[in-house]
Amino acid sequence: MTTLFWIQTGACGGDSLALLSAESPSLEQLLSHHGVELLWHPSLSHAPTRRFDELIKAIGAGEQRLDILCVEGSIITAPRGTGMFDRHKDRAKMDIVRELAQAAEAVVAMGTCAAYGGVHAAEPNPSDCTGLQFERAQRGGLLGAEWRSKRGLPVINVAGCPAHPHAMSQTLAWLAMGLPIALDAINRPKAFFSAMVHQGCSRNEHHEYDIEDTQPGGQGCMFYNLGCEGPMTQAVCNDDLWQGVSSKTRAGVPCVGCTAPTFPKEGALFVTEKIGAVPVRLPLGVERPRYMAYKNLARAAAPLRLRGLDAGRKTKTPQSGEE
Numbered sequence: 001m002t003t004l005f006w007i008q009t010g011a012c013g014g015d016s017l018a019l020l021s022a023e024s025p026s027l028e029q030l031l032s033h034h035g036v037e038l039l040w041h042p043s044l045s046h047a048p049t050r051r052f053d054e055l056i057k058a059i060g061a062g063e064q065r066l067d068i069l070c071v072e073g074s075i076i077t078a079p080r081g082t083g084m085f086d087r088h089k090d091r092a093k094m095d096i097v098r099e100l101a102q103a104a105e106a107v108v109a110m111g112t113c114a115a116y117g118g119v120h121a122a123e124p125n126p127s128d129c130t131g132l133q134f135e136r137a138q139r140g141g142l143l144g145a146e147w148r149s150k151r152g153l154p155v156i157n158v159a160g161c162p163a164h165p166h167a168m169s170q171t172l173a174w175l176a177m178g179l180p181i182a183l184d185a186i187n188r189p190k191a192f193f194s195a196m197v198h199q200g201c202s203r204n205e206h207h208e209y210d211i212e213d214t215q216p217g218g219q220g221c222m223f224y225n226l227g228c229e230g231p232m233t234q235a236v237c238n239d240d241l242w243q244g245v246s247s248k249t250r251a252g253v254p255c256v257g258c259t260a261p262t263f264p265k266e267g268a269l270f271v272t273e274k275i276g277a278v279p280v281r282l283p284l285g286v287e288r289p290r291y292m293a294y295k296n297l298a299r300a301a302a303p304l305r306l307r308g309l310d311a312g313r314k315t316k317t318p319q320s321g322e323e
Contacts, residue, residue, distance in 0.1 A: 011073025229257030
């Protein structure tokens with residue numbers, strides 16, 4: 001059996017809730033088919049809280065094996081580095097996490113808060129929040145940049161606000177089976193953080209032809225005006241739809257870039273900062289001079305069906321070069 005201990009620090013519980021909707025594998029399949037023994041979860045364990053204390057003591061003493069430690073929520077270090085703003089009884093949770101991490105074969109940061117600090121670490125960060133091994137985009141965090149688990153792994157950052165259900169459940173399944181997990185430069189599993197949210201977005205064609213929404217509720221691209229971070233955000237939201245049904249952009253909500261260490265961005269979430277007509281932040285891999293030239297031509301080349309023309313004009317025979 002692979003033992004798993006889940007601790008919640010400065011968090012909303014959204015990652016726990018998202019995990020319940022995983023299907024491949026589901027939480028039940030993790031426990032029954034992948035041999036995971038859930039030692040503790042703050043919402044799912046039915047034992048009294050003294051069991052939580054007993055487990056921490058046994059793990060610290062080497063009497064209870066700990067294979068996977070999952071941390072949900074940012075690490076609160078205030079006031080003045082004591083962490084006592086977030087405590088269990090008379091002990092700071094950051095100290096409990098640090099002790100459990102030293103005993104664990106693998107440590108997984110579930111969600112952007114645990115990975116990078118997330119919402120709680122945004123300015124002005126009154127509770128001095130940080131992630132497990134990152135503070136926003138800077139290496140360090142609670143455990144330090146050079147920290148490694150007993151299996152020799154850095155903290156595995158399953159980012160998201162909340163994290164995608166399958167990013168969580170499949171990462172846990174791979175760890176339980178002893179399979180290697182390739183990580184990117186900020187310690188996210190590459191299997192879930194290599195493609196853009198933009199890939200698979202149902203509004204891709206509107207993006208390519210510069211057909212832009214200026215307010216929510218339309219069918220156009222939300223990148224140019226409404227702050228959509230899809231072209232810059234690495235996640236599987238439009239490749240592996242949530243609950244097999246939808247995603248933010250398919251529901252008409254701009255991607256907010258929640259898997260990035262800099263989430264949430266400074267300023268308004270649903271506004272695209274521009275210089276002239278060109279967004280300040282461009283899709284990953286795109287050069288600004290080429291983008292400006294492309295944008296000037298794109299709308300003129302758009303097919304009639306994307307230009308918002310009235311039904312009468314759509315029925316006309318397309319001219320040469322039009323669709």
